[in-house]
Amino acid sequence: MRVEITNSSNGKIIQTLKSKDRFDNEGHGLSFSDLEFIDLNSDGYLDLRILVEMGVSGNNWFATYIYLPGLRQFRYHEVSSRLSGIKLDSRTKQIITYWRMGWCNEFIEHFKIDRNGKLSLRRVEWTEMSLSYPDKVCFRITGIPHDKNVTDLGYNFYYEVNDDSDACLQKNVRVISKEIIYGSIDGDGQNTTGQ
Numbered sequence: 001m002r003v004e005i006t007n008s009s010n011g012k013i014i015q016t017l018k019s020k021d022r023f024d025n026e027g028h029g030l031s032f033s034d035l036e037f038i039d040l041n042s043d044g045y046l047d048l049r050i051l052v053e054m055g056v057s058g059n060n061w062f063a064t065y066i067y068l069p070g071l072r073q074f075r076y077h078e079v080s081s082r083l084s085g086i087k088l089d090s091r092t093k094q095i096i097t098y099w100r101m102g103w104c105n106e107f108i109e110h111f112k113i114d115r116n117g118k119l120s121l122r123r124v125e126w127t128e129m130s131l132s133y134p135d136k137v138c139f140r141i142t143g144i145p146h147d148k149n150v151t152d153l154g155y156n157f158y159y160e161v162n163d164d165s166d167a168c169l170q171k172n173v174r175v176i177s178k179e180i181i182y183g184s185i186d187g188d189g190q191n192t193t194g195q
Helices: 078-082 153-159 162-172
Strands: 002-006 013-018 035-038 047-054 060-068 073-076 087-089 094-102 105-113 119-130 137-145 173-180
Touching: 002 047, 013 073, 060 078, 094 153, 105 153, 119 153, 153 162, 162 173
Parallel strands: none
Antiparallel strands: 002 013, 035 047, 047 060, 060 073, 087 094, 094 105, 105 119, 119 137, 137 173
């Protein structure tokens, strides 16, 4: 599978992106709705994202290509291609990721990205359930990373066993707040039963 980028004025192919196991959309042909153009690094040029996988719980993954104006080419960005549910906050110019495994099992990362595509982690938020209260209670925890170059916290949260992800968070993040939350940290208004 491949994506061909053409010059709209003369129809000539400028660049061909081959899947190389980066995108294949599960063997189906790509449609325009599987593509996203967004200026992730706020350099004034649109970057390209190609849908790889979409989950029912709000997780999605895109093969991400940053546009390099000096080369007039898109270059694959491996780190952001591993991140789930990327949105761009136009006010703060931060990339916000979203990982969900179910109610009270969510994780959000806030990254700055420079013009060269280097990510810098600014803040993380996640949920934890407490059984020590009379009813099940979900906490929203906010933390600041010790190392801003860490890019795999959300990945570990999503793919690792909870004990491993908890240990990873304790090692890499300084907790700055913990509060009871009713709903979902992505703001989609779920209640305490996750509905």
